[in-house]
Amino acid sequence: MNADSSVLTRTPNIESFQFSPLGLEQVKQHQKGKDWPVVYLIHNASELYVGETTSACGRFNQHLANPERDKLDVIEIVFDEAFNKSAVLDIEQTLIKLFAADHSMTLQNRNGGQSSSHNYYQRSAYQHKADLIWGELIKKHLANKPAAVIRNTNLFKYSPYTILTQEQEEISIRILTHMVDCLMAGVEGSAVVSGTAGTGKSIVVINMISCLALSMSTLYDVQDMTPEERSELEPRIELANKIQDYVRSHGQLRIGFVVPMTSIRKTFHSVFSDSKSAGLKGGMVIGPQGVLKKDYDVVFVDESHRLSQRKSLTSYGSFDKACAKLGLDKFSATQLDIIQRCSKYSILVYDKNQTVKSSDLTDVQFERSLELRKIIRQELKSQMRCMGGGFFTDYVDSILATTALEKKSIPGYDFKIWDDPNAMIRTIRQMDADMSLCRVVAGYGWKWKTKGVTSVEDALAKGLFDIELKGERYVWNMSNSEWILRQGSVNEIGCIHTTQGYDLNYVAVVFGPEIDYSEKEGITVNRKKFFDNKVKSGVSDDVLKSFIINSYAVMMKRGIKGCYVYAYNNGLRDYLKKFIDSK
Numbered sequence: 001m002n003a004d005s006s007v008l009t010r011t012p013n014i015e016s017f018q019f020s021p022l023g024l025e026q027v028k029q030h031q032k033g034k035d036w037p038v039v040y041l042i043h044n045a046s047e048l049y050v051g052e053t054t055s056a057c058g059r060f061n062q063h064l065a066n067p068e069r070d071k072l073d074v075i076e077i078v079f080d081e082a083f084n085k086s087a088v089l090d091i092e093q094t095l096i097k098l099f100a101a102d103h104s105m106t107l108q109n110r111n112g113g114q115s116s117s118h119n120y121y122q123r124s125a126y127q128h129k130a131d132l133i134w135g136e137l138i139k140k141h142l143a144n145k146p147a148a149v150i151r152n153t154n155l156f157k158y159s160p161y162t163i164l165t166q167e168q169e170e171i172s173i174r175i176l177t178h179m180v181d182c183l184m185a186g187v188e189g190s191a192v193v194s195g196t197a198g199t200g201k202s203i204v205v206i207n208m209i210s211c212l213a214l215s216m217s218t219l220y221d222v223q224d225m226t227p228e229e230r231s232e233l234e235p236r237i238e239l240a241n242k243i244q245d246y247v248r249s250h251g252q253l254r255i256g257f258v259v260p261m262t263s264i265r266k267t268f269h270s271v272f273s274d275s276k277s278a279g280l281k282g283g284m285v286i287g288p289q290g291v292l293k294k295d296y297d298v299v300f301v302d303e304s305h306r307l308s309q310r311k312s313l314t315s316y317g318s319f320d321k322a323c324a325k326l327g328l329d330k331f332s333a334t335q336l337d338i339i340q341r342c343s344k345y346s347i348l349v350y351d352k353n354q355t356v357k358s359s360d361l362t363d364v365q366f367e368r369s370l371e372l373r374k375i376i377r378q379e380l381k382s383q384m385r386c387m388g389g390g391f392f393t394d395y396v397d398s399i400l401a402t403t404a405l406e407k408k409s410i411p412g413y414d415f416k417i418w419d420d421p422n423a424m425i426r427t428i429r430q431m432d433a434d435m436s437l438c439r440v441v442a443g444y445g446w447k448w449k450t451k452g453v454t455s456v457e458d459a460l461a462k463g464l465f466d467i468e469l470k471g472e473r474y475v476w477n478m479s480n481s482e483w484i485l486r487q488g489s490v491n492e493i494g495c496i497h498t499t500q501g502y503d504l505n506y507v508a509v510v511f512g513p514e515i516d517y518s519e520k521e522g523i524t525v526n527r528k529k530f531f532d533n534k535v536k537s538g539v540s541d542d543v544l545k546s547f548i549i550n551s552y553a554v555m556m557k558r559g560i561k562g563c564y565v566y567a568y569n570n571g572l573r574d575y576l577k578k579f580i581d582s583k
Helices: 021-029 056-064 085-102 123-139 147-151 166-185 201-215 227-232 234-250 262-273 288-293 316-326 335-341 363-369 389-400 421-435 456-461 541-556 570-577
Strands: 013-018 038-043 047-053 074-079 189-194 255-258 296-301 343-350 374-379 414-417 438-442 467-469 472-474 504-511 515-518 522-525 559-567
Touching: 013 021, 013 123, 021 056, 021 074, 038 056, 038 085, 047 056, 047 085, 056 074, 085 123, 085 147, 123 147, 166 189, 166 201, 166 234, 166 296, 166 343, 166 374, 189 201, 201 234, 201 255, 201 296, 201 343, 227 234, 255 288, 288 316, 288 335, 296 335, 316 335, 335 343, 335 363, 389 541, 414 570, 421 438, 421 467, 421 472, 421 504, 421 559, 504 541, 515 541, 515 570, 522 541, 541 559, 559 570
Parallel strands: 189 343, 189 374, 255 296, 296 343, 414 559, 438 504, 504 559
Antiparallel strands: 013 074, 038 047, 038 074, 467 472, 515 522
């Protein structure tokens, strides 16, 4: 059914019934109580179950017979003329994510219990209907925060309740099945999850951890499912049964989630701490050498290309002690070797094109760590972050590789180059006031003179600044940890180390004095004008160039809705203008 625009913009009707035989009889008499797609919420004052069905009275009857729902006393049914099966599936999944991030109610839904996500006709309009429904739920005091606010939170973006795409779902099941088979056989194994920035690698990992944690203790609730739903979830149910078979024989699995970058580790710790109903715990999130504290069965590693070798480390001592404890040669070992020694099975998110500093392990070191382990490799291809899709990310790569042949338009994505950096920065600040999560970032082409100063105001009052662009003065990020999320960060300029792994609504990228372009040499890098010593220490000019270009590519791919660019050097700016529309 295709709905006209007036029906699509109308707020759906939410009707309340007692969750009892009496309420069931009333729903049976409703004109849309049978053979009509609906979304429903069953709840008491503190717990909630969200579902969808094409027969409200049929599903109502199933839930009444389910002891899991005994404590619930009200059912809210969302009726709408424009609903179809695809729409109610999508709205159900959106509401589950919103409730999980809102913390207004405890969800009874288990992770992975819904169908895989898919696109369908007029989806954006139905997503707006989900927001309208959410507004009505706030009026009913079932929800707290506005949907627009929740969508900008990390608990929403990294939610274990995110429904995977078909591609992500299939990869997740393949990897977890491979994991259980290796554990059952007593064979050490690893899975490598590859994919460019924005393909949803972290989301897939968090979903897998949640699935694994819940499968150890709870069975799938199939009582409320239709035969079609059971059939679609059969691979998940079969996987859960295999996990439980292993747990019965060997005990509970010890699971760790290694996050190499300290800037985002705190964020993941918060997400896990706030997702207990999805089986997650803050203690699962650890640093690379945290694996030494426990005998892990399964270790997931986010951004494993950011694990370190023994080079430009903050603490050589702790690394050397870890190697000594495990019998590893400290001069040739890496943090990944430590993780492999401390786990029976590892799931490694990896993208060699996101290595950005000299201490990052090399591709050769990564592959060496997989020797003697049973390996499965899976690649995520669909772009999930950027509204410009894979077309935009591939285009960025071709521009920075100087292989782009002609200017291309990016439908639905705001990609512009600016001549006035200060106007660009003012625009980003206004956008941040309007929609949040808009930031300015730059390459390390300026010294960090304000290090140790605690505020922008204090720095400027003392006459201190780091970056000057056409007469305006700016400072580097005042914090490395969760800089993206800090209030006031929009008044600072971030770097690759504060942005990698995060999503932004808009990103503005300043190409610094260290990078330029000429017709004769192409893109060039000036080592003397690059001031991140830990990145350039002990590496050749060619390797340094690859790190710097990788950094700019990563930063440019942070923006969901748009990416703005300014280049300090005229040669590079003229080159970029050949492929990016001017503002």
